[in-house]
Amino acid sequence: MTDADHRTLHNRVLAALGPAIAAGEFAPGHVFTLERLEREYGVSRTVAREAVRVLESMHLVYSRPRLGVRVRPQDEWSVFDPQLIRWRLAGSARTHQLRSLTELRAAVEPQAAAAAARRAPEEERRRLVEINEAMLATGAAGDLEAFLDLDIQFHRLVLRLSGNEMFAGLSGVVAEVLAGRTAYDLMPHHPRPEALRLHTHVAAAVRDGLPAVAEAAMRAIVDEVVEALEELG
Amino acid sequence: MTDADHRTLHNRVLAALGPAIAAGEFAPGHVFTLERLEREYGVSRTVAREAVRVLESMHLVYSRPRLGVRVRPQDEWSVFDPQLIRWRLAGSARTHQLRSLTELRAAVEPQAAAAAARRAPEEERRRLVEINEAMLATGAAGDLEAFLDLDIQFHRLVLRLSGNEMFAGLSGVVAEVLAGRTAYDLMPHHPRPEALRLHTHVAAAVRDGLPAVAEAAMRAIVDEVVEALEELG
């Protein structure tokens, strides 16, 4: 959720270079040389190379002798890399990234809710109901920050309970979208009563093992979010 | 689609080490040292470090002074990393990985088809119909290999036409799933007539700008696949 580990030098180089490339500040085909990176960031070749390796593994650049380090076209990037997602959310592509991630949520979360209703273990289902009860309490109290935290917990848990590791792997992404939405003021300052009710329905349907109900309720939640985003143009 | 670039040494180390870790051959918490990796693969420290950096960026391991390079628990891995997906498809977790990816497809592709019907540019819609016609022809001729290729093209194009970069980013994954399904003999040796008809419906609905129809037809396709996979236990 928070920024990457800045203990190592190559991570600091990445933290500067990655967002710049992710923001499209360099046209596809733009060439760096290791030497330039060394000078620009005041680091040794070892560090510059390590940073380039990571960028290369995300398919942001490729690196060949005699040619240098070249920026690849956007459509070759590994857009699911959480680090890349974070970089893009931090930059000028923010709303664009938020939009595509929200559509992804809209596709996945209903299926995840259905799977959770089918497969989640007993004890954990109760946990979902508990989180929802806490949401109702903080929602009424108007504590937005605490509410966001619980909201994230709720969606994370649904994804994890789906028993599908790919769905579970999206929980970080969903957390960033929810947090980003609030940070960017795309959220009402009081949680909408209907959204709260829908969360309660999801929790209850998962608890009672009703996949179709859980799916429909979750779909209502995410569709509302997609619509709200579309209204912004 | 094919295996990673073996031109560089660190990629060769990755190609050996990555699949082993991905297959769970080392328990979470297992410790490597750089020195051991150097010896084991007969490479210099620089190369060993670069390989570790990439593994670290996928959250397969983390590396700290005095401690070595430790394997992280599975639920922290970046499961959407295409390279990791490939490693797992190659190993003993193959069916498990195929199953979770298929559920992901089932969630995403119907939404992608709807989005394509809404937003795809004119010329490209026709392209989809053309691919479908070719599918019908090779399907009738019984050329399984050519059919698989067209099937992959079809689903890739739908994902791309959705106009959502995240959906488009899954096209490599979908290609691997389709190819893996055939390679693993989870496919009938003649394409099922109903599946073919459904693809035709998707193409026509996208061409005619009918999101709901495209979504329903695509959902029928992927649900059938999920069911077939579940029957195998």
Added chain:
DNA sequence: GCGCCGCAATTCGTATCACTATTAAAGAAC
């Protein structure tokens, strides 16, 4: 003009050394 060849730019790979962070154990204080 066309193909071949060699130059030069750059990454790739190796080797080595000093530095730093981390941990655990030894030792000192109470």
Added chain:
DNA sequence: GTTCTTTAATAGTGATACGAATTGCGGCGC
């Protein structure tokens, strides 16, 4: 004895230097 402090060992981190390999480009020969 218990707890706090110091110290020492260990491994990753970062810097530097150099030779090898690769390949785009320009020039040379025909």
